Amino acid sequence: MRPQTLVVDAPIRLDQQPDQRQAQRRQISQPAMVHPLGTSSSQVIQCEIRNVSKGGTQLHLGQRLGIGTLLRIEYDNNLLLGEVVYCRQEQAGWVAGIRIEHSLSGLTVLADAIRGSW
Secondary structure, rough: OOOOOOOOOOOHHHHOOOOOOOOOOOOEEEEEEEEEOOOOOOOEEEEEEEEEEEEEEEEEOOOOOOOOOOOEEOOOEEEEEEEEEEEEOOOOOEEEEEEEEEEOOHHHHHHHHHHOOO
């Protein structure tokens, strides 16, 4: 009896998988502030939102974010809460894919409504 070779595919990293989005991606160029959650410091990272889709966004930043890092992203009267699913180096910085768990838009109107009800 001949020994058999078992071939196991190496797992594909998230940043190398083909795009499997079910919703269309919308290209934007929007400055934003990222606040990593659960860190001891009140770190704020300036970044650019490159694109958004239902459930996700892509950021361009000047530093690396760890996979699994929870974030608060603020931009243009909006707030997003999400998790880093990949982060790869690019020529001029880092690109991170974020899975969005919660989003709030129109924060100014919401704040005004809350102030008015008190």
